[in-house]
Amino acid sequence: MSSFEKITQHYQQISHFSHAQAMLGWDAAANMPAGGNHARSGAMAELARHIHQLSTAPQLETWFTDAESESLTDEQQAILRECRRQWQFATIIPEDLVRAKSLAGSTCEHAWRTQRHNNDWQGFEKNWKTVVELSREEAQIRAEANQCSPYDAMLQLYEPGASTAALDTLFGETKQWLPDLINQVIEQQQGESVLTPAGPFPASQQKQLGVEVMKRLRFNFDHGRLDESVHPFCGGVPTDVRITTRYDESDFTQALMGIIHETGHARYEQGLPEKLAGLPAGEARSMGIHESQSLFFEMQLGRHPAFIQSISSLAAEMLESQGNPAFSEDNLQKLYTRVNKGFIRVDADELTYPAHVILRYEIERDLMNGTISHTDVPELWDQKMQSYLGLSTRNNFKDGCMQDIHWTDGSFGYFPSYTLGAMYAAQFMAAMKKTVDVEGALKKGELTPVFEWLKAHIWSKGSLFTTGELVSQATGETLNAVHFKNHLKDRYLNQ
Amino acid sequence: MSSFEKITQHYQQISHFSHAQAMLGWDAAANMPAGGNHARSGAMAELARHIHQLSTAPQLETWFTDAESESLTDEQQAILRECRRQWQFATIIPEDLVRAKSLAGSTCEHAWRTQRHNNDWQGFEKNWKTVVELSREEAQIRAEANQCSPYDAMLQLYEPGASTAALDTLFGETKQWLPDLINQVIEQQQGESVLTPAGPFPASQQKQLGVEVMKRLRFNFDHGRLDESVHPFCGGVPTDVRITTRYDESDFTQALMGIIHETGHARYEQGLPEKLAGLPAGEARSMGIHESQSLFFEMQLGRHPAFIQSISSLAAEMLESQGNPAFSEDNLQKLYTRVNKGFIRVDADELTYPAHVILRYEIERDLMNGTISHTDVPELWDQKMQSYLGLSTRNNFKDGCMQDIHWTDGSFGYFPSYTLGAMYAAQFMAAMKKTVDVEGALKKGELTPVFEWLKAHIWSKGSLFTTGELVSQATGETLNAVHFKNHLKDRYLNQ
Structure with a gap:
């Protein structure tokens, strides 16, 4: 069996466990009674461990090296490239850091559910500091391997090929016309009357x-x-x-x-x-x-x-x-x-949504690259909300920088998607x-x-x-x- | 960590994969659209392979030996005994035989779905011959390890502690009074009028x-x-x-x-x-x-x-x-x-059900012990049906010995349960x-x-x-x- 075949067989095997993971995840959200959670968490953690183990199997490195000297079609080369990409993502971060980030992330996320409700930035900040630090450490390791900036390295996890340079251009241009367009449209819609369909709709x-x-x-x-x-x-x-x-x-x-x-x-x-x-x-x-x-x-x-x-x-x-x-x-x-300026990204309409994303992009980019501190975030959030949507979030953390789940577990680089x-x-x-x-x-x-x-x-x-x-x-x-x-x-x- | 602890940790790990197996099995029956079957089968086969691998892990034998000299409470000894029992069941049959029986079983079961419908004993018999042979081989291996008869060895898979001796007594006694009781009750119920609730019931x-x-x-x-x-x-x-x-x-x-x-x-x-x-x-x-x-x-x-x-x-x-x-x-x-004599076990009432089971028990016992051939089954079935329930299944294979799924994949020893x-x-x-x-x-x-x-x-x-x-x-x-x-x-x- 060629190394290429060994690699594809190995990833097929991983996919069977990922199938189980995907279906159990769906079931937990769609079917599972609350009392099933403990055993399910155990099973999910075991599956994640096993998939990580398979994804970082020591023999893969040799197979990848050997496969490169095998005669492969363009499609096979693409198959190999993507296997290798996943392998690099999985292996490059030391186990200790993976575990530490996972622990800090779940601690921060768990506490955030209450802290957000209580507008408790002080409490959140303490946990989040560790998440940001560990994410920077991760970003640094990935950056060195990919010879790019820390934030660019994090972007690759969600949007392979994306770069700060490209996003700065795309989002920078958008910022030029978006706030004015939003204002124009809102003014225009002020004269419209809209009926709300009255339920109940079973x-x-x-x-x-x-x-x-x-x-x-x-x-x-x-x-x-x-x-x-x-x-x-x-x-x-x-x-x-x-x-x-x-x-x-x-x-x-x-x-x-x-x-x-x-x-x-x-x-x-x-x-x-x-x-x-x-x-x-x-x-x-x-x-x-x-x-x-x-x-x-x-x-x-x-x-x-x-x-x-x-x-x-x-x-x-x-x-x-x-x-x-x-x-x-x-x-x-x-x-x-209907267009409305609001605090909450997930409730935003098509037109104002990009403003919420650009704001987050600019903050997480600078946070990962180390040019701002995590304690700067509430003020930056307020400034940018004022600038893009004319809303102040001063001292309103729960509708400001504490509103999303993404940063609580260190998923920096996701928002631009x-x-x-x-x-x-x-x-x-x-x-x-x-x-x-x-x-x-x-x-x-x-x-x-x-x-x-x-x-x-x-x-x-x-x-x-x-x-x-x-x-x-x-x-x-x-x-x-x-x-x-x-x-x-x-x-x-x-x- | 003591060997006892290593063993329990290992079986806990297995249970996480069994959790996935159980839930995916339920999902396949309760939710899965037909088009999901191919990928699901792949995932289920991979899980089964992995569970088998863990259940037969080479280090277990040493751990079991070592654990026996550890100081254990009664409960720990029971825990150990049951782990060991599962381990012995899993390891004793050579991989080749496991695979061959699994293949013969699924081939026979798959064809049976059509053959039963067509009353095609000739076609069924050809596939089933292999299933019976491989099951006898399995039973023989288990029998030698447990120093018992082949059928007794198969019984342990479903009913640990059961024996032909005990079942012969239980079922033998029951045969003495059951057919008469059935006749008495049916005669008594003849005079009763029973209303069938008329639907539809959504x-x-x-x-x-x-x-x-x-x-x-x-x-x-x-x-x-x-x-x-x-x-x-x-x-x-x-x-x-x-x-x-x-x-x-x-x-x-x-x-x-x-x-x-x-x-x-x-x-x-x-x-x-x-x-x-x-x-x-x-x-x-x-x-x-x-x-x-x-x-x-x-x-x-x-x-x-x-x-x-x-x-x-x-x-x-x-x-x-x-x-x-x-x-x-x-x-x-x-x-x-309501009591009725019928051909089909799954449709049987409380009173006639045991007759269906005793008939199957007597046949599968002799089949595993090698005292009858698989080609004898239709005639034995007919004789016993006549004797216990007064019904003939001559040439009616689909309502006779071909009615159940259990034997098609070699689950001999299950029926007495x-x-x-x-x-x-x-x-x-x-x-x-x-x-x-x-x-x-x-x-x-x-x-x-x-x-x-x-x-x-x-x-x-x-x-x-x-x-x-x-x-x-x-x-x-x-x-x-x-x-x-x-x-x-x-x-x-x-x-």
Whole structure:
């Protein structure tokens, strides 16, 4: 057996345990009674240990070296590259540091759940100091190996190929026009009246509506399910994708759009290359590309007037609200494109969302590179919120720098993925429109050509290409913020 | 660390992977879409391989030897004994034979699904020959190690401590009175008129009824769930027990009694000793004892007139059938104790069930001991069916020796568990009645004293004692068929 074959067999083996991990994770969120938690945590920790052990198996280094002198096709080289990338990520950090960060992260996250509620920055800061220190240590080790800045090294964990240089440009440009655009749109929307659909809308009816919309979006129910969980997510494995949502019986609009978002994630997973199943090269390219697919579904398709037209009548019918003016196409369109400046990222609309992300990017970049201290964060947060959204978070930590879970366990480098996703999605749509009549497809409610484009250019590529190559091949240009800007102006500014 | 500690840590580790296996097995039956099967099979096979590898780890033998000279309490000795028992079961069969039997078993089982439907004994016989041969080989190896007969060795896999000698006595006695009793009861029941409740009974209502009955039976929903699957079962882990049922909208009685049955299995699991969680000594004692708990719930409690009285009004209310004479206590009692001679074991009533089991026991015993050939089975089946139930299965293989899945993959030795369970259950009830007013508890609908007895004498003991010790300690006598006979006569023969 060649070293290449030994490597692929080894990663296939890992994928079987990851399958168990993914399904048990989904089950814990969607099914598990509270009393099952203790035993489940034990099983999950054991699986994580075992996967880490396999991912850092000593024989891999020799196999990688040997495989490089084997005669490999381009595809095999890509397969090897992605295995090696995962191996490097797993092996480069000393076990002691992995354990220390994991412990500090779970301690900080656990306490944060109460501290956030109590606006207790002093308490949080004490735990978080350790998380930041250990994350910097991790970033430094990764930076030395990759010969880049500490923050750039952390970015690779979520968005391979991303760099501070590129993000500074993308986000720097966006900062130039975004605050003004937000103000313009808010002013313009002030004169509009919007009706809120009055519930209750039974969860069972909302679920039927969600399933119907998933069918229209060609979610493959032979390879997946829709269930409920407190925090909606897309889990499972490519041939059995488990998406979840949460139903608020007083408001159907959130669960519906949430389902459309998760369906975007799900179709990416369902469209990944089968022949590479179980190999890193067969996985989704990056967090940003993953988010680009959920946002393509939620923002590019889901909030498109022709799409809203098609679901407005469906929603009215399935929620027994025919004739209700709040269900009119025009009203739903207004509801789904309403812009508000708010403190909370997860509640933000399409237009203000990037401001929340850029703020976090700038802070975590400087934090990892060591140019600011963790104690500087609340003041920087307040300054930037004032500057981008005109809101003050002075002494309001819980709605400020303590609002997200990401930093509590040291996931620095993740936040940019959200806005990169929105930018990729807009750029994909612009490219798609060159060959696909998207407007016509949406009006006919026959989206096959749209999905065929996504499958051909994104889904079926897995991680065979670098993120940059994938985007260039799909759109003919490198990632830039122009298409995102055009999309937002087209949608939100009255002509 | 002592060798004893190394051993317990090792088995705890195995239990984490078994947790994953149990939950993925439940998920495959209760949730998984068909398209998820391929990847799931891969994950399940990998988990099974890994568990087998851990269960046969070479260091275990040394640890076991060393642990024997360590100073251990009685409980630690029992823990050690059960680890060693599992280790011996796992290591004694050569890998080649394990693989060959597994392959022959799945080939035979897969083909059987079609062959049974087609009454194709000739086709089945060709595959089954190999399964029988390999099972005999396995039985021979186990027999030599345990210095017993081949069939006795197979029995240990399901019912540790069981023996042909004991079963010949138990079942031999039962054969003396059972056929006559069946005939008497059927004759007596001929004059009765029984109403069949007319549906449809929506699955959602049946589920609510099932949940309510589970609550009355003190199923702990903080440590378990009720879901649906084609073949009802009790799965999961002790702190998160997953039971399933199947709803027939034209007949609520089967799902309801099925739920009561599975709740018996579930409460045994939920009542196992927490301090031994993850260790073989903390698991259920045997298949027969497990079945004794499900049958205690289904037959001893569930078909008791006082219990049927309490659920008849509940069922009428929850299924919106108040005033329907088919829901009267008297009619439901008749429905649930109706005796019929039939071909199919899984459809058999309480009274005829043992005849089906004894027939299988006698055949598989002789098959494993090599005194009959697998080609003799159809004729023996026909003879025994004629003798015990007065039915002929000549040339009717699909309703005869091809009806069960157990033999298709070589699970010889399993069948006696069903009737052992019924006998244990009757003996437990007789013993319980010495100190607990069961009748009164059932009439009051307050079953706490019943469950306390079961928890104290059965559930909390796990596998700390041998099956024989467990039964003697609980009932003051070794297992015998007298209580079962008395129970059946009391219930089925009019005084």
